[in-house]
Amino acid sequence: MTKTGFVVANLFRKKTRTILTILSVIMAFLLFGLLQSLNSIFSSGADFIGATRLVTQARVSFTQPLPLSMVPKLETVPGVARVAYSQWFGGVWQENTQVFTFAVDPQRYHDVYAEWVMPEEQWKAFANTRTAMVAGKLVADKYGWKVGQKIPLSSNIYPQKNGSKSWAFDLVGIYDGSDENWKKQTNAVFINHDYFDEANQFGKGRANFYFLKLASGADAAAVTRTVDGMFENSPDETKTQTEKDFNLSFVKQIGDIGLIVRWILFAVFFTLLLVVGNTMAQSVRERVPELAVLKTLGFSDGSVLGFVLAEAVALCLVGGVVGLALATLLGAMVEKGTGGQFQLNVNGLIWAIGIVTILAMSMAVGLLPALRARRLKIVDALAGR
Amino acid sequence: MSESMVQIRSVTKIYERGKQKVEVLHGLSLEIPKGDFVALMGPSGSGKTTLLNLIGGLDQPTSGEISVGGHRIDQLSSGQLANWRAHNVGFVFQFYNLMPVLTAEGNVELPLLLTRLPAAQRKKNVAVALQVVGLSDRARHKPRELSGGQEQRVAIARALVSDPQLLVCDEPTGDLDRKTADEILGLLQVLNREHGKTIVMVTHDPKAAEFARRTLHLEKGQLLEQVAA
DSSP states (O other): OOHHHHHHHHHTSSHHHHHHHHHHHHHHHHHHHHHHHHHHHHHSOOOOTTOOEEEEEESSOTTSOEETTHHHHHHTSTTEEEEEEEEEOOEEETTTEEEEEEEEOHHHHHHHOTTEEOOHHHHHHHHHOTTEEEEEHHHHHHHTOOTTOEEEEEESSOOBTTSOOEEEEEEEEEEEESSHHHHTTOOEEEEEHHHHHHHBSSOOSEESEEEEEEOTTOOHHHHHHHHHHHTTTSTTOEEEEEHHHHHHHHHHTTSOHHHHHHHHHHHHHHHHHHHHHHHHHHHHHTTHHHHHHHHHHTOOHHHHHHHHHHHHHHHHHHHHHHHHHHHHHHHHHHHHHTTTSSOOOOOHHHHHHHHHHHHHHHHHHHHHHHHHHHHOOHHHHHTTO | OOSEEEEEEEEEEEEEETTEEEEEEEEEEEEEETTOEEEEEOOTTSSHHHHHHHHTTSSOOSEEEEEETTEEGGGOOHHHHHHHHHHHEEEEOTTOOOOTTSOHHHHHHGGGGGSOOOHHHHHHHHHHHHHHTTOGGGTTOOGGGSOHHHHHHHHHHHHHTTOOSEEEEESTTTTSOHHHHHHHHHHHHHHHHHHOOEEEEEOSOHHHHTTSSEEEEEETTEEEEEEEO
16 A cells, blocks of 8 residues: 555545546536637637638628628739628528528639539529529528529518518529538528629618638738728728638627636636535545544654645546546547537647646645644544544 | 653643643653553543553643653654654554554555555565454455454554554453453453563453553542552
8 A cells, every 4th residue: 555545545435425526527627628728719819821711891890781892992902812792691491490691792702612512504503593592502401402492581681672571582503512621511591692782672782791712822911901901991991800710700799708718617616616625624524533543653744734635636636637638529529520610629728727727726625624634633633522 | 671661750731621721630650661561540531541642642741751662752843753653652542443445454554654664565564463463364354344353453453563662552442342352452461471562551441451460540630559460
């Protein structure tokens, strides 16, 4: 037997209690790992490395559409090869099923997004049919849509000129993704912008998003600065960002993600402190005579303090490391499952913060019971006083 | 048996319970030679256990001198006293006080964790101690799997394993039936007579005291008389 063996044996004197406590530590650090990685996604600065496309929207909010007159100006920016645009339609299928529907210029969209794969004749039909619609394979499969079908959609934003919110489109194509990652994203529907623009009751000649396809070797950061600089102090100021940041900006609308994460973690760790702290306090309380016997045998006050602290550290360390490992694994699975769109990377920094947190928590939950054990007077403890 | 193992001179012990001061031992003096087996008897509250705790270095006197094996233990700090106990005294309690999470051999090995002995040597010492108390076949059993008598034998093995010259026993048979108690007392007698251990035992049981070489009676914190067995 070793001192470590003695600590482990004491830790598992009440197996159920210890296992439940370790599980709560695992859950807390699993959340910690995932939420910290989520936070780091939102708090990281713009990364233009490897960007092949940029997205331009109104600086204030993407809900404010920008005029299509910007398209030729955008195409003059050095490094921009082609510009596509899209307008959020807000499609609703049948009773109340939301379908992600965007009005786009078919040819421009085809040019900018080579990742969407569809037979050329269907692209042509999309461009040449005013009431055309193309659906992603996932959407078409989900609702059983077939090419040639008339698809009725209503818009919760845009009524037609006659006041009706009901629209009808001809499904002329079903697009798929060029690889596994893109196949997973075929959950949107595109309609012809020209028709939408002409038939809707509200503003004309505007779009929410402009997608800038960059020329080979273009400096994405420079293009961003040029575009936003071009429209600075105009009625239509812009914000240009990478596709990745653009996607994240949707989630950011929920609120200050960093603050939300911090509050959740605060609640989790506060609860954890109470749970583990109570376990440790109870564990010391119920073996006061045993601790007194240790001192009787010659273990110093410091050694007894060390035993109790070591139990707290072991409890938190096992739970914490397993929790962080699970978070790393789950993060990788989420990243793979979303085709790299959602990079929940539990990196070295998060591990380092996690380990420091584990040690700090061990001290917080272990120090008071350990000091109590250290202060025990043998004679009183053996006499049950 | 002329050399002194325990020398106590004018020891007073006062406990403070809240605002109240209770004087348990009143200027007590006592000498126990090496190799002696002393039974301490007396009514409850007479100071037997207090005296035993002082001899074993578990507590410090309010005044007076205590020497054990030539060491003035009343002058040692708490840390020094812990170290002294580890090397010089073995303890046997009424309720055995074994660690429930450890096996018999784990319990016996516990005091050896304070030494620098390698694991293999510790294992040998544990085996010898368990053999002395006749429990080699129960080494892997946990306390809850042992009878009261067996638990007390493990406790005695734990007290012996670091080879101390002094054993202090607080009512070692108080929780045992007569037959088992006699076996345990017989074992203590063997340790005293054959292994030369000095034993100080607190007991209420006159039959237990008969196993000692002599009996000391305490009353109201003072020694009354000495009775040779």
